[in-house]
Amino acid sequence: MLCRPASRFLLLSGACFFYTAAPVFSYPKNIIFMIGDGMGPEQIRAAGMYANGLPGTLGFELFPDSGTVTTYSANNAVTDSAAAATAMATGVKVNNYVVSMAPPGYVSELQTLLEYFQARGKRTGLVTTDVITAATPAAFGSHEDNRSNTNQIASDYLTQTRPNVLLGGGGNGMSAGAAQAADYLVVTDRAGMQGVDTLNTAYLSGQFGTSTLPYEYDGMGTMPHLTEMTQTALSLLENSPEGFFLLVEGAKIDHSAHSYDTTRNIFETIEFSSAAQAALAWAAGRTDTLIIVTADHETNGLVVTANNGINVLPSHIWTGGGNHTGVDVPLYAWGMNSALFAGPQDNTDFFAKVTTNPYSISGYITDSGAQPASDIQVSLSGQATASTNTAGSGFYTFENLAAGAYTVTPLKSSWTFEPASRNVAVLSDIQAAWDFSMSQFISVLPAQGGALTLPYPGGSAGVSFPANSFTGSVNITLQKPASFPAGQAGGTGTLATGIGVEIGKDTPAQPSQNVTLTLYYQDADMAGREEARMTIARYSDTAGLWVPLLSSIYPSENRITAQTDHLSLFQLMWTPSSTGLAGARVYPNPFYPSRGHTRVNFTSLPSEAAIHIYTIAGELVRKLKANTAGIAQWDGKNAAGHKAASGIYLGVIKSGGGKKTFKLAVVR
Known part of the structure; x- marks a missing residue:
């Protein structure tokens, strides 16, 4: 297991003490x-x-x-x-x-x-x-x-x-x-x-x-x-x-x-x-x-x-x-x-x-052999006082916390932690500054998945991994990038916001299934822009392009989420409204799943534009609809969930009274 400096978590003879602290969603009544x-x-x-x-x-x-x-x-x-x-x-x-x-x-x-x-x-x-x-x-x-x-x-x-x-x-x-x-x-x-x-x-x-x-x-x-x-x-x-x-x-x-x-x-x-x-x-x-x-x-x-x-x-x-x-x-x-x-x-x-809780501080402790450390007492002081023990999985959680300052302290007889405790701030108020000064780390367990959160004033940025995302333990980093590369997000007129995260890992392998990424923004970041046209985009080093991701927007929470199977650099971007189909883009084309392509992107579309994909013989394969940001994605499967075979496919994009046709090659 890769251990980072003690300022980011606690160490004991190679053992690691991880924590996350951030506002998350309250569970439903x-x-x-x-x-x-x-x-x-x-x-x-x-x-x-x-x-x-x-x-x-x-x-x-x-x-x-x-x-x-x-x-x-x-x-x-x-x-x-x-x-x-x-x-x-x-x-x-x-x-x-x-x-x-x-x-x-x-x-x-x-x-x-x-x-x-x-x-x-x-x-x-x-x-x-x-x-x-x-x-x-x-x-x-x-x-x-x-x-x-x-x-x-x-x-x-x-x-x-x-x-x-x-x-x-x-x-x-x-x-x-x-x-x-x-x-x-x-x-x-x-x-x-x-x-x-x-x-x-x-x-x-x-x-x-x-x-x-x-x-x-x-x-x-x-x-x-x-x-x-x-x-x-x-x-x-x-x-x-x-x-x-x-x-x-x-x-x-x-x-x-x-x-x-x-x-x-x-x-x-x-x-x-x-x-x-x-x-x-x-x-x-x-x-x-x-x-x-x-x-x-x-x-x-x-x-x-x-x-x-x-x-x-x-x-x-x-x-x-x-x-x-x-x-x-x-x-x-x-x-x-x-x-x-x-x-x-x-x-x-x-x-x-x-069971997502209103506010929580949670973490994971491993021993010097990188195995889960159970029965480690962890105490919480500050805004609230509590104590718990790590489970057999090595995890501990303090739930239902109010916003405020806390101190987390691991305790075990004959064990010495350095430093002895860690101060954690759980923030809730929207503030002017966008602060990603803290990097956090987590070891993702294949059997359980995990979540990593980067707190900042007014919310958090986070990524959650489903079970078996990787075949072995992987150390993930989540941090604010020093800068963002220039490049369009699948169409002309796209504007970068400078709000984003870089997700790194200590293995070349990418997750075997989609992970969920969450970014928060502030009202001031919109500067009069239509929130429905916001999207999270991933930067592609090979293409030098920001690739839009299908995103879900929650304006009342100033929150946007998307899913991705490729960990990289992500940024919140804004796509201006499109009333026509002249600027519509379809990529990658050809679509090579064997080369790592996972989806075909349709961008720079009017909101709610309809996309129909047909075989060369005219049989309907899939119907898609652009989201409010003018983005749709095809996973290369038909409506029944079966993979589309190699070949040439015909597509029709419709919006209002307009129509645009395209050809798409699938090479498996």
Whole structure:
């Protein structure tokens, strides 16, 4: 491990003490986490075609932020529901069949999102169309070394984690008598559930039948729809002054896919979308709620080959042999902090993103062998006083801090730290100066990812790494560059702001997946410019060009984020409004993925310009839309997520009444 001067962190016989200190986003008051079990990208496409005649038309597909999620487990490239849900619920990869128990021995418990928010005073709930003791809800509300331990999972619910809402199929370890003895109100059908006085009910157990709920296609009879269960859960949980955490699972998307039952699969996906719309209707107008819609894995390798219109099954094939697959699954996010979930990520990233705290000081300690140092006491003094110990991972965190001055001191008997403590300033007020005088460092762990923050008056600049960004430990630097090279950002008239960061590393390797970059700016930096035309650009040494990145802008927070898979020099730039297509640029062209090209850039476009890419035979490959800064990017894949083959492609850019065509070569 590379150790930097002691002024930047503490040293002990080669051991390193890292910290970050900066304002970050407060976590939402209400979190609605929705999992379509087995719901891959093609299941969603098929449902949109059947329901509305077009893909991309389910309600949650219109959420403002979207991404993809890798799903592999600790011991298999193809996960099961228990391991996938555990990764989402705890941020830790486990073996298949394990339910929120810690590796390697699976004898100690992992804290789940449900437990994390319970400890902070929130109400919690689990809703599923499977039995309530099935693997996905179990991973959020229980701890077992095998998902088949349904009797113990039920006991965990009723005696240990005690979610306020438990709605799903009955039996399989759960009984009305046991729930009533644990002070739950028990209902067994739709009428009973809809008759609950949610304002005056603290604990509700819906035990609908003795197995999974019926398929939507077959009719629900006296059993509730997933949408209705979601609405009831929200009605009960909304009474919590501290907010709530709710998990909703559409489980029978998976069940129908296992049995090659396309009709029932589509009906289940449409009902899951309806439940998401119910959540959105509840949250509409709120600024304190986050809705996440994703999947634990894809099931049976569905491939849609043709759209046959509304209420007609699309042409398709199943390629997965009735099993789960390792396909990346989609993610859609709406509401508070939804931008954190844009782009590619791993299922272990959810825990950290959902639990982001208002202000924190965190760090990481390694021993002289560059291994995580556990049980190191770290004390905090100043604006607040606290003490904690490093975990087995070597990390420590002080959460929920106010802005102010703090001193961080590591303590261990017979260990001498030099210097003995470190002063940390957590700043919140916007100030005139843009100060990057401090460089910070972090060792990125492949299994956990990491984050690096450079504080400055009024905010921070930061970069966050998903799990397995590098194959080994890598030391990352984040600092203000001495100067910025001249050069346009993909078009004429682009203006540099002088606001940026340089991200360095001690290895020539680039991250294997996108990292998220955040820059803050001040109102004075805009000088009358339109904030919607701001973008983060990366400097390309080989091209001598600033390459714009697809960026998300948050004017109320003076914050802009972007994703990149190449660490380099970054600057906030402004692109003047374009009303025509004459200056539109498409590069690189040819597009060589084998030479390190990762995307085709479309720049100097009018806002919201539409880009359609076709094969030479006229088959539509992909539709894109420019963002408010006039930028779009193509990752070289078709709408189904498959790589476009080598060849010549035709493109059309449209805006207003104007149209521009281009040819694009792809060479793999």
